[in-house]
Amino acid sequence: MAVDRDHVLRSAAALLTRKSTATMDEVARAAGISRATLHRQFAGRDALVRALEALGIAECEAALEAARPDEGPATDAVRRLVAEVEPHAGLLAFLYSENQLFEGEEQNQGWTAIDERIADLFRRGQAGGEFRIDLTPAWLTEALYGLLASAAWAVAEGRVAPKDFTHMIVELLLGGVRRQGDPARRKES
């Protein structure tokens, strides 16, 4: 009976999100299997992390699909994207910080493709006049990752309420902290 590989991966993701230095043994126990069996599924820690990376990439791609980044106002597309990504923010935060360790190693091609699609969304918003143009799409993409990770950690540590997750990120990213204070309500430019 093949162990439920997907279940193992998700258990590992949940654990490593909280404790990124967890041992193979801890990962195995978290999944309810023995270290031996875990090792039969994933040749080693590297293989496990790579599999998690593949999972994260797949989930990001699925989120991008579901968010339909090319439809409607870019603003709304960003909202949809964050909402779709929210459930996987923990895993993404883990992978995001994990990536900082890959000194000069080959950048995973899957990520660059996702980066590009997200950057394209920001680019579209800029071209359409919805977004300001003095911030590069590359930075906006990085900032989105950073905010997702920050929010995931802040929620994990109880510093902010889980239910506000999407709202916090989207509102800060889109509108910033400054009051769009307009005595005359926002009208045509």
Place this chain on the structure above:
Amino acid sequence: MAVDRDHVLRSAAALLTRKSTATMDEVARAAGISRATLHRQFAGRDALVRALEALGIAECEAALEAARPDEGPATDAVRRLVAEVEPHAGLLAFLYSENQLFEGEEQNQGWTAIDERIADLFRRGQAGGEFRIDLTPAWLTEALYGLLASAAWAVAEGRVAPKDFTHMIVELLLGGVRRQGDPARRKES
């Protein structure tokens, strides 16, 4: 002749910023001393990290002092704060991710004090009508850390230009990505 402790700390900060898993031996060589001497200065890796944390806290406090968070518009105070913190963003990013590992350990009191001062700045901006009030000061503080770390990493990996550092963070944090005077209505759900 006592080794230049400050020089060692800054070398360690610079190295760990780039490679957070660097060995004690690597840290020692980066500082131009032997592992034995490094160990005489800092009882162990923990002690070193704690010293780095103290350094980071001291630099944050100095930045807060220099930024005069209680003077003038909160908007300008945030600008000053980010500008003051910029030189230490690498160290802060390291400490920020390092903190994710301190499972339930005692939260360093120094950080909570800094968190509070930053949150107070946001609170002041909200009370004064400069900042929107639907985002909690706690979240804004977290977001600021997240953006600082993202920017530091993005710069380190060459994905964004170092000279844009402060501008990118401040503009995104304050104004968001949406164009002001944007014809698209604002829908705060």
Place this chain on the structure above:
DNA sequence: CTTGCATGAGACATTCTTGTCTCATGTGCG
């Protein structure tokens, strides 16, 4: 010159994690 002291180099034991292996169990299936 001689002494004192910090340092560098390196040996050593220890601990932790990993990867590999063996063996017993237990369950499903023919």
Place this chain on the structure above:
DNA sequence: CGCACATGAGACAAGAATGTCTCATGCAAG
């Protein structure tokens, strides 16, 4: 029933990093 196979438990060696120790070197002050 008997077989095959996946699993769990655990032993084992290898490697890495750490903490501790000793010893020789070099420099500076007396």
